[in-house]
Amino acid sequence: MNHSPTTAAELRGLVNAVILPGFVGTTVPGWLAGALKNGLAGVVYFAHNIDPDAPGQVAALSAGIRAANPNAVIGVDEEGGNVTRLQAREGSSIPGAAVLGALDELSTTAAAGRAIGRLCREAGVNLTIAPVADVNTNPLNPVIGVRAFGADTALVSAHTVAAVQGIQAMRVGACAKHFPGHGDTVADSHMDAARVELSMADMREHHLPPFQAAADAGVAAMMSAHIIIPELGEAPATLNPLAGALLRDMGFDGLLITDALDMAAVRATVGPGEGGVLALLAGSDLLCVGNPLNAYTSGRDDASCYTEVYDALLAAAESGRLPVEVLRRAGARVATFVQWSQQEPAAPLPVTEPDWVEVAARACRVDQGAAVLTDSEAVVTLIDARTGHNMAAGPTENFLASALMDWHEVQEVAAAAVDAQALAELAGTEESLGEPVLVLVDCLSSPEQRATLAAVAAVAPHAVCINAGLAPAAGTPSATALATIHCHGFSRVSAAAVVRLLTP
Incomplete structure (x- = not known):
């Protein structure tokens, strides 16, 4: 597709359109409002953005974000079970993946997905970064564990599909994670480089099927893992074009979102800014910057975490190292997702939930x-x-x-x-x-x-x-x-x- 030459203002908008930062506070800070008005893709909520003592606060926050950018993506890690942001203080009211996998009732998993989707819609969230599609084959895994449906590939595949269908029945995007499979690691990629010492044949047999099943079920998004698979090279999958190509070869044309760029596999190597450039070149569409209150952000404020990535992308685009067409392609996928999420659910859904x-x-x-x-x-x-x-x-x-x-x-x-x-x-x-x-x-x-x-x-x-x-x-x-x-x-x-x- 031919495009007219890109102006400086258009280029800044294209760069903003692929960044998904976190921020501090329960209202929209000034820097964030300005970035949203200039085309920022959206935000990710963390527990510190939620005030459980103020009914309606999260919905009002979401409304404020969309007042600045009506097409904002608002994401949240809402897995149920151990990992929740919207119910962080009181704990999740929805069972987690390991509970659902142990019970092995697909209809119940789909109902849990609908409950997560409903919780998100009520909060004005249109993307939940769930379900976990990893097959937890290593019992020493320090970061997946009970967040996965189990250690059996077929079981995880089936429940991943059920969860995706339940979430997306509410017109909330699901995001299967962590591609191409974080289940056989013994390191936590938040804190260290995580390696999967498996052949690609093993990955294809045991770890890729849930992601293929999610793609076939129409999952809106997938999140990449900062894991190293030696057969694909020494770059973490998020930064590895071979991993990006692997996902697209599976027939997935939705949003590819990075895991947080402030995690150690990126932060302690190339850094979040360069990591964002490499991730886009590897096929990502949306850059999750991370939680600005994590201890390892080295005291930087939320605006600095965002601008570090923005400045690196803009410099790479201006130099030609990051082709404008890469930014356009990614921005188009984000826009397609937002258009889908703005529609109403196709049919009335039951509001009653299981006990x-x-x-x-x-x-x-x-x-x-x-x-x-x-x-x-x-x-x-x-x-x-x-x-x-x-x-x-x-x-x-x-x-x-x-x-x-x-x-x-x-x-x-x-x-x-x-x-x-x-x-x-x-x-x-x-x-x-x-x-x-x-x-x-x-x-x-x-x-x-x-x-x-x-x-x-x-x-x-x-x-x-x-x-x-x-x-x-x-x-x-x-x-x-x-x-x-x-x-x-x-x-x-x-x-x-x-x-x-x-x-x-």
């Missing part, structure tokens, strides 16, 4: 029988043995403690405080051994968490382990001698499900 707590409870697996909290007067000791938090989810409240407090008095104990003296007090007298003790873990392969479980089991064999991480395969030896409830994630709905199982 999500009941859904999450049915998905739980109980090993060795779990004690029941029958004495409402009992003080529940809750030992939190978790050793950190998933970077994608961010730090959260202890939803299990909150759910328990609706029924019992709760004594919260950090695992670091469970020393010999504390264990002796926990054991106490013979009568006190009947007091309920729960130990919360999220990684049964963690030596620290296993040590806490063993120490507690030695003095309180009646204690119950609440595993919010991956469950071991059925029939395999348990990592603990304690009765265990595997709830496949840590969210408000899963915590309520555990309490429902313990207090029938």
